[in-house]
Amino acid sequence: MADWLEVTEGEAPLIVAFPHTGTEIDPQIEARLASPWLARKDADWRIEQLYDFAGDLGATTIRTRISRTVIDVNRDPSGASLYPGQAVTELCPTTTFDGEPLYRPGAEPDATEIAERRTRWFAPYYTALEAQIRRLRARHPAVVLYDAHAIRSRIPRLFEGELPHFNIGTNSGASCAAELAGAVFEACDAEGFSRILDGRFKGGWTTRRYGQPADGVHAVQMELACRAYLDEPESPLSDDAWPAPWDGARAEPCRTVLRRVLASCLQFAEGEA
Template sequence: MSGDWLTVTRGDAPLVVSIPHAGTLIPAELEPRLVSPWLARKDADWWMERLYDFAGELGATVVRTGVSRTVIDVNRDPSGASLYPGQATTGLCPTDTFDGEPLYLAGQEPNEAEIATRRARFFDPYHGALRDELDRLRGLHGKVVLYDAHSIRSRAPRLFDGELPQFNVGTNSGGSCAPALTAAVEAACDATGLPRVTNGRFKGGWITRHYGQPEHGVHAVQMELACRGYIDEPPALTLETWPTPYHPPRAAPLRAALTDVLKACLAFAQA
């Protein structure tokens, strides 16, 4: 795999958009150890880079990894500690899918040495880029918003009951940003009339929790979208049915709402 897996698109507005789970790249040497390449890509946050392709027009900086979360999940605690103790979740180098299906052939799971190698190769550079951009923009503005962009299918019974709201805002239970930013993001979501929850099943991953330090001028918020807002979701996920293509007409209202969300983030940072 070449070194072009990490993309940083710089802007000078006080907003960084992180896209940590849309990647689908898997090193060629890893594929023979997997149950299937399709299964390894099943839980990607599909088409996030397209859904948010307007962010640069707002002056935001976008940091995105092209590497599949199966290789390494850059939104997990590198210590291996669970972000949601007692609940089903996946780890730094996942060994199963959201549905509990094994990703690796028997005996082919990564050991601690391999996990450390993957961390050095992919995790550390991603977070180095995030930190560099946050520091650069803090130098320009004093206050910056880190917006962590995610999506997931509307139903994942192993992870949560029923159908997920369209907008799932996470602020580490209020610890990763000022209340005014939470309120502004909530207002932009609620204006759509679509369901929204704050700090429900998704309270923010390691990125939100690690970088969100309001007392030091970095305010972090995670947005977990139910992907029905921009693609058709099939009743069953199979090699033939998933992923479905990006659906521009379906996505248009959601993109308008997300534009308002990012503008609210900018207004907060610039106030």
């Protein structure tokens, strides 16, 4: 297995995926970037630490250490937008979420390079994910695929106002059973936190492609507003203020909710037997 791809196998009917926590960038790509900090600005910061209890539940985890600036493994590999009519970043992003250029003028990847990146990084990530889905479906009547994300609470280019703390995506109900969506939504009911089901974030490529309830694979995306677990600074950001440092005590209330969320996913999958 590629050294940038981390897979930890568990036996429970739950896969937790981390597609955007990576910060590694190939040196030949990084040399063409406008700023190393901008290239990592939109990572899903500290999410793998936030969910470090998943293995204790018997979940399988899969994580790429490659930065989403290199290639975004939660985008349609054809390059088609998952949110037509709304601002989004590309399969191989050329701007930050805020619209700042990632590359020096004229250094953006062309179609040939994008195809090479798909082969080198995108395809192996999904080959590994598909192998884990097959392995667990051979052992369980149902499997939950939980795609773990985070994003800054306010990004005017992408959405209006401030995001709820917990943004649950099920592709408008198509990627999982209604019972699972309802259980996850209820698990997020906690004092001091807000929640929404299929709001601005309905699920990316992973949720939409692999959520096949009729085949026993139920996919849910959780997009956390970063303020749920980090001391998120006000925009505009600077490289000395972002990412915020990890603070376990600060994150614990959110972790308590997420433990309930993953427990509800397991309870659903095990109840399908």
